[in-house]
């Protein structure tokens with residue numbers, strides 16, 4: 001049964017979301033939508049130009065800065081990030097390009113018509129977001145396709161998303177859509193239920209002061225950090241998914257995914273929302289910054305225009 005349409009009937013599910021910090025909505029996206037998103041993802045991989053990519057183009061010097069810049073300026077573009085084990089120290093690709101990309105980001109929702117349709121122009125998604133009452137004026141700052149390639153698909157270590165999209169107070173909410181079957185062996189997501197309540201956001205991922213590179217900055221003093229970062233109780237739950245399942249991820253819930261050691265890729269489309277009212281201040285140190293040409297995309301606004 002697909003959990004679509006009248007989301008108001010799934011009040012208990014919203015309670016579940018608030019209790020666990022995440023919620024799996026089976027079949028939220030239709031087969032046709034998933035097929036279109038998957039086909040488009042593959043098309044984007046075909047379009048990947050290795051000649052101009054900082055990790056693989058011919059270079060005689062230290063290209064770390066170029067790599068950082070490629071990442072830091074990707075917020076309003078469609079760019080490609082490689083699997084660690086797909087490229088050697090000389091920048092030579094060790095497998096064909098379509099099987100070497102770890103993720104594509106970060107403005108698919110804005111620039112690509114198929115992803116735009118699934119995100120900003122999706123009424124079902126808007127109804128869901130309204131029903132969640134998580135944001136008053138939600139904006140989508142970023143989107144990605146994560147491919148988790150066969151055999152070498154990198155693990156995503158334990159984290160919470162508000163560390164990466166910090167607002168004060170935290171307001172990030174992740175939308176993660178399985179485009180392929182996700183199992184224990186190809187790196188399905190797992191979650192620590194309830195950790196969004198017990199685990200405060202104690203650091204944020206920032207652009208470094210000199211404008212190059214990124215790092216973590218503590219939000220609490222070192223003495224307090226020891227106390228609040230103590231292991232939260234409980235066991236991780238692995239959430240296997242079918243194509244079209246949508247997982248809502250609270251910005252403070254701990255989650256992760258293991259390396260894909262299997263012969264099957266694990267394509268997923270993921271985007272985030274944050275609050276854009278003055279009461280949730282977007283941090284100017286965040287790695288991702290809106291540009292004049294492309295401010296963060298509004299999903300809907302509480303301001304009535306009529």
Ligand SMILES: O=C(O)CCC(=O)C(=O)O
Nearest residue numbers: 146156161174176257270
């Ligand atoms: O797809 C993954 O393995 C990790 C995704 C994730 O952490 C997210 O979308 O917030």
Ligand SMILES: [Fe+2]
Nearest residue numbers: 160161174255
């Ligand atoms: Fe995440």
